[in-house]
Amino acid sequence: MNSPLTSVTLFHIGPVPITLPVVVTWAIMAVLVLGGRLVTRRLSLVPSTTQAAFELIVDTVDSQIRETMRVEPGPYRPFIGTLFAFIFVANWSSLVPGVEPPTAHLETDAALALLVFVAVIWFGIRAVGVKGYLATFAFPSPIMIPLNFLESLTRTFSLLVRLFGNVMSGVFVIGIVLSLAGLLVPIPLMALDLLTGAVQAYIFAILAMVFIAGVVSEGRPIPVSSPRTLP
């Protein structure tokens, strides 16, 4: 068994080494994109059962964004929803024999945390401008600027460590148990790992929303009620 702390290079494209997590990520991307395209290929006003199920997912993501960020979900839906979907599918990819979740590797979690860090800056500047975004570091007083800046780094690091630690530990434990015990013994641990993977995907998405909302909601009025309420 390979150490989860190291990535196995499968092949090289020029000078670029292609590791297993990257290939698995490509596979997950292919599944998600093709599945999404398949679902949205024949949309109709009277939805099929499949369309209704996926619309329920979209509606759930929107309601979570609305409740957590107190903003309209449109601009944030692709980022938050894709983060959740990718982490969820990646965590559960361990169900496929021989596949190691890409989120069990530090580089993938670091890439996700880095994207959240960039998204916070991007959405913050887009919502309140550069000046407004920088002003968020001086909240509640300019004395807090160093601490707030440090916090923006550490919380990104915490995202990375939390996801990596949970998923990697699960994979690691299952691997150890599997090597020590029989075939059926790791199953409860795998079920627990599935639960952990789902919870971690949810936590990662929620925290990303909280971080983005921290800069987006500065100086913005909080919507009183949902505009989707039909008369």
Place this chain on the structure above:
Amino acid sequence: MTIDWWTLGLQTVNVAVLIWLLGRFFWRPLAAMIEQRRSTAEKILAYAEAKRGEGVAALAEIAKTRAGFERERDAMLAAARKSAECARTERLAKAETEAAALQAAATAAIEKDKQAVDAAWAATASRLAVDIARRLAARLDGPAVRTTFLDWLLKEIQVLPAAARQAVGVKGVVLEAISAAALDPAEQDRYRDLIGVAFDAKPQISFKTDPDLIAGLELRGPTLVVSNSWRADLTHILADLAHDRR
């Protein structure tokens, strides 16, 4: 533990591309469809609300029309009642008039019939009375009665116009003296003399018998008739009674 920066970069790009791809091919179409359904539902609800309003207005219009129908029905019923009342009054008046006319006609007819019956009964009674008198007078025929009738005949002759009496005296005129019973020749001569004196002439007189005279003596000539008998009297009385009944 080391970080593979190539993998970190590739994974960052991968997830960024995935975010873009899913945003374009999954999240946006589904959200657009949800939004389209929402707007369609709003339009349908607005349309339904408008239709409901139209329905309420149509119901109000129908209620108004029905109220108009009620008023029109009441007016028609009132007009019909009034017309029927007028017709009834007119019929009653006409019936009363016709009944009065019928009653008057019936009364007149009854009165006419009564008069006719009375007249018939009076005529019958007159004829009966004359018949009774005729029978009674028939028993009275005797010399005294004949003498009385002779006197009455002579008086009648004397009151005749002079021209009538002179016409009897013309030669060739024959008078008929009709009596109820046959006269013997002596009486005939005496009667002839007295009549001649009454005419102041000597007319030829032939004597005849007619029992229908009951009693009396009548004289008939070419230009005169002197009715002097019970029959003539009773006939005269009967004519007077008939005249009185008229």
